[in-house]
Amino acid sequence: MDLSAYKGLIFDMDGTLIDSMPAHIQAWKQTCEMYEIPFDEEWIYSLGGMPSIKTAQQINHRYQQNFDTKRLADTKYHFFDQIEFKGDVISSTFELLSEHKDSKKVAVGTGCASLNAVPLLESSGILPMLDALVTADNVERHKPHPDTFLEAARRIGLAPEECLVFEDTELGQQAALAAGMDCVMVVDGAITSLTKASRH
Known part of the structure; x- marks a missing residue:
């Protein structure tokens, strides 16, 4: 993959x-069972990239319920913590990160x-x-808003168009493109x- 056009990878x-x-899906499954949702x-899965508290709000909205969203999110965190093995690295992106970490700025922008x-x-x-x-915890507005990726670019000292984002959800892709960054789907x-992001 030719990444010469970019100075930063997010x-x-x-x-x-x-x-x-x-592991996240499993934790939500247990949470839903507990609250009979x-x-x-x-x-x-389609809400991947959203913080748990936002997912809890979406659950209320979708099922027209009035659960305490903080309690729902905390329950999900609890179940997630109990899962001992939370997943391996994804070799394709991990190798890419390892290969370019000395030549480019590298950041993670997550809804977690x-x-x-x-950990x-x-x-x-x-x-x-x-x-x-x-x-x-670092931004007010989460994906699909661009703030997570804009903050990551700011912290590595680059302009949005100098960064390439790697994402696995539509919400994340929307956030990257809204930030003016090209995006590769995993x-x-x-x-x-x-x-490619449209450059105005």
Whole structure:
């Protein structure tokens, strides 16, 4: 892959760098069972990139319920913490990151909270390779808003058009393009198509 046009690489985490989406889905499944909420795996996956509190709000909206969203999110965190093995690194993106970490600025921009993101990035050996990490705790507006990726670019000292984003969800791709960054989709662990941001 020719990345010479870019000075910075920004990766989403869950489903892009680490195959941790199944663990998140499992934690939501247990949460839904506990609160007797219908569990729709595909729909929950489509919300990948959203912080858990936002997913809880979406659950209320979809099922016209009035759950305490903080309690729902905390329950999900609890179940997620209990899952011992949260997923391997995704070799295609991990190798790309390893290969370019000395020649380009590298950041992670995730919708995951710091308390979940940092241990995952530490245990997978990714954290020391990063120049910046932006989590759900660092921005007000989450994906599909561009703020996560704009903050990552700011922290590595680059303009948006100098950065390339790697994402596995539509929400994440929307956020990257809204930030004015080109975006490569990672589908089932494979690096696929590049979508260019429109430059006004």
